[in-house]
Amino acid sequence: MIDFSDLLKTDNQQPAHMIQLLDPDSYDAWNSGQSASTRHMLSAQKFRGKIGDHALLWGGDQHDWSVVTVVPDRGKMGPWCLAKLAEALPEGQYRLADGRAGDAALGWLMAQYRFDRYRQDDNSTGPKVLLTQDVARIEPTLHLARATALVRDMVNVPAADMGPPDLEQAVERVAQPFGARVTTTRGDALEQGFPMIHAVGKAADRSFAPRLIELEWGEPSDPRLALVGKGICFDSGGLDIKPSSGMRLMKKDMGGAAHALALAQLIMANRLPVRLHLLIAAAENAIGANAFRPGDILRSRKGLTVEIGNTDAEGRLVLGDALTRAGEDRPDLVIDFATLTGAARVAVGPDLPALFCNNDDLAGQAIAHGTDVDDPLWRLPLWDPYADMLKSDVADINNAGDGGFAGAITAALFLKRFVPDNTPWLHLDTFAWRPSAKPGRPKGGEALGMRAIFRLLQDRYRPER
Structure with missing residues (x-):
């Protein structure tokens, strides 16, 4: 992994190439003040003053040159406004003309x-x-970069190398520098204590056995924060098998776990005053003679019975047990991340995590912080009348709604049954994948919603920052 600390350093007036920032409002005045030779250099490099354009301006010798680039707004530097430039420039040291990179350092x-x-x-x-x-x-910027890279790396790794034991090792690696405690429940203890996690993962090869991984960190006197991540390391769909096209990206079905772990890393690195409880429900939804079946009835950790309407709606099952465990310690706030439904992608596309929340003020804060850090969220309703779609004739609830309507909402309503009443709860149905590249954001695994929620947590638990 790249060492980001080598790429962002204190300016002690060491030699560096200057970067002059322009925006559409300032370009004409700047350009009119340039010499004929400078305008010729700009023309030769097809610099037209459009957002994203850049050019090199030569000085007295081959090592004496600077850069000019156009950003949307020099007064408000978003995180990605220097990303295209950083991709294009040659190796070397650079500084902005005003000396401060602000949020744009993350994109760099x-x-x-x-x-x-x-x-x-x-x-x-x-x-x-x-x-x-x-x-x-x-x-703080290095912490954000490392957390973002952690999500990308974990999601990009193929399922053969990112199974439940690999997720467990990833949690242990994150925990070690901060002295956090990791406990894992597997085998008979998992079957007895977390029966839905066990049922989803029991058909996998023994080396990929399901487990619940928990990390705890922080002072007992601080408010308890529970982060829950869906860690389905590969999703075949189970006996309700997916088509090959639907399985192609299912290595990313542990993207919720990657988000939750990276957010936990951010919390610990920034020493937020919380009692952190991370829970990752890790399993492979495989096919085998002992796979759980459509029509089976599972008993959850909470005691609710769940009829299996579709084995491909497995993520909500493992999250149900994990959310129940999180709620047993009476947390101040519960947040879960999951690559949960295709319906959310149909509704809001790949860039916008669908946000569900049982508290209007909290939801509004999350959305506002997402806008502030250019990590947007889009709220969908926890529309209680749709809970009727999850009714079962033989159990307390069905895991898959009838008719195929409102799939993201009914999935969230299923999860809601496992969250304690009156406990603030945020559920992010995120894609964890970028289908096409943008500057600073290559195609592949991506952190979507993590920075927004981290800013929310900073505001909630350290408002004086």
Whole structure:
């Protein structure tokens, strides 16, 4: 993994190429003040003053050159406004003309992210180092970059190398630097204590046995925060098998677990004053003689019985047991991340995690923070009348709604049954994948909603930051 700390450093006036920022409002005035030779250089590089354009301006010798680029708004530097430039520039050290990168430093770092675990060739250029005078923001930005890269890496790894034991090892690696405690429940204890997690994963190979992984960190006197992640390491659909096209990206079905773990890492690295409880329900939804079946009735940890209307609606089952466990310690707030439904992608597309929440004020805060950090969320309703779609004739609830309507909503309503009454709860149905590249955001695994929720938590638990 790339060492982001090598790419964002304190500006001590070491040699660096200057980056001049323009925006559409300032371009004409700037351009009119340039010499004929400078305008000729700009023309030769097809620099037209459009957002995203950049050009190199040569000085007295071959090492003396600067950069000019156009961003949407020089006064409000979003996280991705320098990402395209960072991808295009040659190796070297750079500084902005005003000395401060602000939020744009994140995009500078993520533009240099590479997932090359399985590649022999290395087509990447050398490091592009950004110098900044905004020293206090360096460490927080590095924490965000590392958490984002963690999500991308975990989701990009194929299922053969990211099974339940690999998820457990990932949690242990994150926990170790912070002295967090990790406990794992598997085998007979899982079957007895978390029967739905066990049922979903019991058909997998023994080496990929299901488990509940828990991490705890923080002072007991601080408010308890529960993070829950769906860790379905591969989803065949079970006996209600998916078509091949539907299985192609199912290595990413543990994307919720990756988000929850990366958010836990952010919380610990920034030492938020919370009593953190991370729960990852890890299983492979495989096909075998002992796979759970359509029509089976499972008894959950909460005691509710669940009729299986579709074995491909397995994520809500493992989350149900994990949410029940989270609620037993009376948390101040419960947040879950899950690549839960195709219906959410149909409704809001790949870039917008669907947000469900049982508290209007909390939902509004989450959406506002997402807008602030350019990590948007879109709220969908917990429409209680649709709970009738989950009725069962033989059990307390069915795991799959009749008729195929409102799939993301009925999935959220299913989860709601396992959240304690009057406990604030956020559920993010996220895609965890970017189907096409954007500057700083390559095709592949992606953190979607994580930064928004982290900003919410900062505001909730450390408002004086």
